[in-house]
Amino acid sequence: MTPDAEFGYELLVCRYAELAWHPGDGPRPAIVSRQLGTRERRWDTVVVEVDPASLAARRRFGDETIGSDLLHVVRHAPADWAWYRDALPDPGYPWRYVREAIHRAAGRDLIETRRDGNRIQIRRLRPYPDWVERIVAVENKPDLDASAADRLADQLAHDVETALADEVWLATETTGDRIERALLREMPVEAGVLATDFSAGVDVESGDVAWHPSDLSPTGRSRDDAATIRRLEIAERAYGKGWRSFHDTMRPDCRGFELRREGRALVPYCTAKEKLPTARECSGSCPQFSPEPPQWRTNGWPIEGGPGKGVRQLLDRRRERERDAVADAGSDPRSNGTGFDGDA
Incomplete structure (x- = not known):
């Protein structure tokens, strides 16, 4: 499945990262979020690599x-x-x-x-742990053309220069075709390129490394206090928000809203428009918005609180489950950080 919008692609990249991080060097425990950054720069996908034992200590907060x-x-x-x-x-x-x-x-x-x-x-009550190992920024562009490559090259060059993240990546969709090498030459050599194929949904085999990134971590010196604090603030927001928080800016209480499986990912779907909607499309101002009847929410049909509340609870439970699984990853060397197989 190739989503109609970059928003949908972003969700699939997030789920892939949750399942298969690190794509170049093998499994690393990590938590994944989206649309985070600083006042100057917002990243599509943020991967926070963690120490599992220290994350378990963070969970106590x-x-x-x-x-x-x-x-x-x-x-x-x-x-x-x-x-x-x-x-x-x-x-x-x-x-x-x-x-x-x-x-x-x-x-x-x-x-x-x-x-x-x-x-x-x-x-x-307890010491705050040093739970963040590395921060990775990913820019998502499913349809990479020349104009998009120019814009992304500038953005990625800024990320490389500031080195707030330890790695920067471009994720783009191939659907079985090779990425145009001329477009990749526009990118800074320090940025990695992840070639994805989500035509059959998301799984651990959905991505291949087309170009390996450079390590942007400072060599022989530590980051200054301001950069350290900014990174920790980003990691904390990633921890609390996760990538499934799209329900906060959409209308799961609409009759047409549902979750659909794309391989090992669950993504929003609008039955009225028969597409994966963007957050802007899925709003109360949509002409096809049809709110749940009040009796659904008051009589516990089909679950207490109605379907919209059920969607929120499901996504929140999965976010919590993934955080717990990553915190437990250190006890199982075979774990890819999720601790689960075949579940979205």
Whole structure:
């Protein structure tokens, strides 16, 4: 299956990465997300390679993203009680915002707090782990033509130059044909090229490496604190969001919305338009939008909350399942990071 839109291709690339990462060097435990990056640059697909044992420790902090303000508190919370202004490094912004973050962190059971007179003291519940090994950025372009190659070459060159990611890739669809070599010559030599064929759906054999990427990790030195924090923020957002969060910007409560299997992937499908819709198409403003009858949601038909809620619950469960499986991957050297076979 070759999707009608780049959005659909993006979902298939994400599922492939979840099943078969790393395509060039063999299995590596990783979590996959989409549409993440910085203020200057947003990536289609983000692969966060992790240490399974450290990810298991991160799982103890819950399923939600720990945002930048909370990370400042959680990463530096002391093992013993201390006044927060003694315990935490200067944030570079007013301390009142730190106090707000402390209360939110305590509300999520990320840290402990108590008062010593008028002073707020904090203590960690557990150390925040160093769970991120590498970050990989993937640009997806199923139909690579000359104009698209020019645009992508500039984007990938920016990624290579900033080296915020440890590897950058271009994923493009071949459908059995060779990629035009003249187009690949436009790309920076440091960027990898993943040739995919999803005509029969997604499985571990759906991608081949047409060009191996360079390692962009700093050699002989570590990244500065600002880059380290930006990378950790991206990884946290990838952890909390995942790639199945498309239901947040679509309307699974429409009668025409359903999930369809494409090999080992589940993707949205519109029965009214008979296609895989984009997030923009699948909205309440769609002229063919037909909301679920209220009785579906109130009477538990066919599942409690109605089909739309059931779709959300299914996708959320699969995101959680994949995170748990990756955290457990270190106990099974044969695992590809998912721990599952034949499931979408």
